[in-house]
Amino acid sequence: MPTEYWKRYGRVSVSRNAKGQFVKWQRAPTPRSYRTSFGFFGNQVSVYGHCSNGVGERYDFHGSGRELYRAIFLAHEIVPKRRFVRVSASAFLAHPYRYGERGYWVDRAVES
Amino acid sequence: MASGGIGLTEQLNPEPPMLGYTDKSTVKLDFDNVSFKFVKYWALRTMNWFKLRAFIILKSSKNHYHVLFDRSVTWKKNIHIMAWVWIESKNEGLGKWFAMQCIKESSTLRLSPKKEKSSPRIVFRFGNQDNETTNFLKYRKLVKKA
Numbered sequence: 001m002p003t004e005y006w007k008r009y010g011r012v013s014v015s016r017n018a019k020g021q022f023v024k025w026q027r028a029p030t031p032r033s034y035r036t037s038f039g040f041f042g043n044q045v046s047v048y049g050h051c052s053n054g055v056g057e058r059y060d061f062h063g064s065g066r067e068l069y070r071a072i073f074l075a076h077e078i079v080p081k082r083r084f085v086r087v088s089a090s091a092f093l094a095h096p097y098r099y100g101e102r103g104y105w106v107d108r109a110v111e112s
Numbered sequence: 113m114a115s116g117g118i119g120l121t122e123q124l125n126p127e128p129p130m131l132g133y134t135d136k137s138t139v140k141l142d143f144d145n146v147s148f149k150f151v152k153y154w155a156l157r158t159m160n161w162f163k164l165r166a167f168i169i170l171k172s173s174k175n176h177y178h179v180l181f182d183r184s185v186t187w188k189k190n191i192h193i194m195a196w197v198w199i200e201s202k203n204e205g206l207g208k209w210f211a212m213q214c215i216k217e218s219s220t221l222r223l224s225p226k227k228e229k230s231s232p233r234i235v236f237r238f239g240n241q242d243n244e245t246t247n248f249l250k251y252r253k254l255v256k257k258a
Contacts, residue, residue: 042135043133043134043135043247043251044133044134044135044218045131045132045133045134045251045254045255046130046131046132046133046134046220047129047130047131048129048130048131048132048220049127049129049130052126058216060134060218065254068254068258069254069257069258072131072255072258073258075129076128076129084216104126105126105127105128105129106125106126106127107125107126107127107227110130111208111209111212112130112132112142112209112212112220112221112222
């Protein structure tokens, strides 16, 4: 629906018929840039263990099934740079070396 | 060369990482060195006390069990429940696990195999599971495929 600016309601989505007559309106969704994000708190898949760099400990991935599946595989070779890395699977797939570095996971007990 | 306190023996033993399910809204518990009867008792008692509707018990290895409740709660309430069970049951393993979850600010249960331990399997179900348990099983399926 095309958006218009109404003095009373701000940005609204308005639908009109072929003649241009008003049909219905609803509030326009808030643009993504206006939202304040405090991180992701939904369901995640954790990839954890001790790393060869001695720093990283876990990735917490969220996203779609396909992205998670790929991210888990990639995380086998790219270990986290920091102790806890909470990142979306798509962001990790796009820029893996922003969040991790090349290494391997080490055989050592770690608390889940 | 690797740095940061990893010994030579460990450098020679690379291992695939473990996979787990993490969130803030599901009440999870990790009991170590206890019997199934003990776990079932505390799961039922916790469910009734906090009105958590339903739960599943997973056996991760011999005398090691995970409990997952069906009702979603806030993180604040989640910590409250985990701490209550730890204090009341006096289980040392649960306390150690609980401390780690507080550091991470989200709770995790293992889904993949770990050394000689196989991946946790469901050994007991109670109540109608259609909320958080469904989510957990969905992610478990995904991780098992990976």
